[in-house]
Amino acid sequence: MYDELMKYEQGFNPDMFLTKVNNIFVLMMNGIMFQNLQSVTSWLNDNMRQKLLTMINDLKHNDLIQMYDELNVKNTYVRKVEILDDRYRIEVEIEARYLDYRLNNTTKQIVSGNSESRVLTINNLVFELKKDHKDLGMVMHCPNCGANIDYNATGYCSFCNQQLPKEDYDWILVDWNEVKR
Numbered sequence: 001m002y003d004e005l006m007k008y009e010q011g012f013n014p015d016m017f018l019t020k021v022n023n024i025f026v027l028m029m030n031g032i033m034f035q036n037l038q039s040v041t042s043w044l045n046d047n048m049r050q051k052l053l054t055m056i057n058d059l060k061h062n063d064l065i066q067m068y069d070e071l072n073v074k075n076t077y078v079r080k081v082e083i084l085d086d087r088y089r090i091e092v093e094i095e096a097r098y099l100d101y102r103l104n105n106t107t108k109q110i111v112s113g114n115s116e117s118r119v120l121t122i123n124n125l126v127f128e129l130k131k132d133h134k135d136l137g138m139v140m141h142c143p144n145c146g147a148n149i150d151y152n153a154t155g156y157c158s159f160c161n162q163q164l165p166k167e168d169y170d171w172i173l174v175d176w177n178e179v180k181r
Ligand SMILES: [Zn+2]
Pocket: 142, 143, 144, 145, 146, 147, 157, 158, 159, 160, 161, 162
């Protein structure tokens, strides 16, 4: 499934990719639950960021908290790997279990869902990586301080600590939809 991709990206590691995908999924679900996208935002493109902000704003507007309690990723499958003109695209399916319910943010009472039995959802996620992406560790100019320096392994300028936009060197989430089973 990865053969074509590996021709372009010799360093691609399927296990590491799936670990990353699962981590981003959990960060995203926690971001919705805590109504704070800070820890996941650099993994999102503008479309996904807007989609999640809209969800969170709707919840806030209705004084609700969406709970994804006891979240657990059961299985992760790669469904499709595509080589596009300017980027690579991988569609992933995540089976997740969690307690899916909503609280009134003021009273903390459950207003919908079930806090005792977990639901199983199928989540379709799409990740993309630019073909002309940079590689961490190569010498680049920091977008913040302009220093001609190495980025460390986490993508931060070691001089001013500015984060290099993830979409310049890593896979980012560009779409998500879920189907409840
Ligand atoms: Zn810098």
